[in-house]
Amino acid sequence: LMGGITNGRNNSTGTVYDVYGDLGYDIITVSDYMWINRDSVHRSDFIPVYEHGYSLRKTHQVLIGAEEVTWFDYPLFQTRHAKQHIINRLREHNDIIALAHPLLRNGYSIEDMRYLTGYEMIEVMNRYAMSWEHWDAALSAGKPVFMLANDDAHDLAEPMEAGRMVSVLNCSPVNRKNVVEALRHGRLHAFRAQLPWEDPVPVLRQSHKKLPKIMSIQTEGPQVKMSFDEYLYQVILIGQGGDTIRVERFADSIRTKHYHYTFNPEDTYIRAMVEFKDYDKIFLNPIFRTQDGLLPKIPTPTVNMIKTIVYRGIVWILILVFARWRWRLRKLRKARL
Known part of the structure; x- marks a missing residue:
């Protein structure tokens, strides 16, 4: 079982491991915003993870096997080209890129999913957003990307937070290399706990123990x-x-x-x-029709330098025109005074 927690301000790393360990999880990761939590680096099963992004539309990425934090992002407005640019920038320093909760605030549109490439997974199952339509849009466009289920827990003192969205990996022994390989090849399925939200942890623990296999x-x-x-x-x-x-x-x-x-x-x-x-209900990763039994390799889009230079030139011209208009307007106001 694999679980993750994002931005748990009220939870120490020890608490996270205690709660998820008590639920029977074998793979536990802590994904803070723009920060690689290394409190458990001494563990043999440690996997560096963080959640990237601070855009207003929640266009985020869950990065697994992260070497360092990429601070670059577009915080206000992101075109599809900007989203692809971010994915390209993240590629160098991370083993797995998962697009986080696409449906949440429409951080990624359905149309985006048909075009974006260079990532391995989509966080389809999240307590805040179930992004099935986004996933099918990517799959239907020929993108061999797999599902990730994640609690996105923020406060483990609340019984409804932990152990609800579960990723079950076919992976042994548990270490970074094996986990990354299992994720990259889709050797996992997902489970959503079919329990009342107020169920205490012991009841949830029993539910996990009897998961269908x-x-x-x-x-x-x-x-x-x-x-x-x-x-x-x-x-x-x-x-x-x-x-x-x-x-x-x-x-x-x-x-x-x-x-x-x-x-x-x-x-x-x-x-x-x-x-x-x-x-009980489980959700399986897709089985693809291919020519040779191998997953197709989708090339990462490259930058069109001519169009990029033209686009940036137009933006700078508009900025200068606006600045000059503001300057003239201020000058006219002073003249009237």
């Missing part, structure tokens, strides 16, 4: 086979354009732990939401 996911030609350790209640498949391509519900008389689907010619990817008889 994926026994196997295999592909044979165009067919995908899935096996779990609990009986299925419902499987929903989402595909190109974010469309629901299949909903299959199993009657109480049907007790099966297995599911299969055969890709249709028009399917570019599928992702599954799997619900079990006890109403």
Whole structure:
């Protein structure tokens, strides 16, 4: 299990590890704003993480395996080109770039997701925003990016904060290299605790212990086979354009732990939401149709220097025109006095 906490002003690093450790988490990271928390650097499973960005529209990024803080950002208004520029700047010093809570304040628009590249993950599941449509827009545009679930907890004294949005990684042993590889290749699924918000930690801990497990996911030609350790209640498949391509519900008389689907010619990817008889629900990362079984490599956009120079020139001209107009206006006011 992997959990993260952002900007926990009222929480010491020790408290974070105690709370999430008590919930059974194996991978615990502390992602402060614009700061790499190194209080637990002595631990063998330490992974440097921070949340980048201070724009008004919450256009942020969660950076995993961070070497240093990148202080550059556009704090007021960000065009799509500015957002891509930030991603490019972050690329050098971080193992994994995850676009944080795209839906929150529309920090990233649906249209942005169709064009932006150079990142590996999207924080789809967050207590403040569930960005499913943004994720499907990126996937439908051919971007092989994976899901991240994160509590974004701010105060662990509140029982509703911790252990609600869970990323479950296929990773052993737990260390930075293995965790980064698991994230980069999408070897994780997500879980949202289906409990009343006021449930105490002990109840939540029991919920985590009995999480449904994926026994196997295999592909044979165009067919995908899935096996779990609990009986299925419902499987929903989402595909190109974010469309629901299949909903299959199993009657109480049907007790099966297995599911299969055969890709249709028009399917570019599928992702599954799997619900079990006890109403636990897990969310799987996508399975892509590819030519050679390898994820496509999407090149990072390069800077068009001519257009950039023209654009900046126009901006500076407008600034100078505005400054001259203000200066003349002030001069006229003084003359009238």
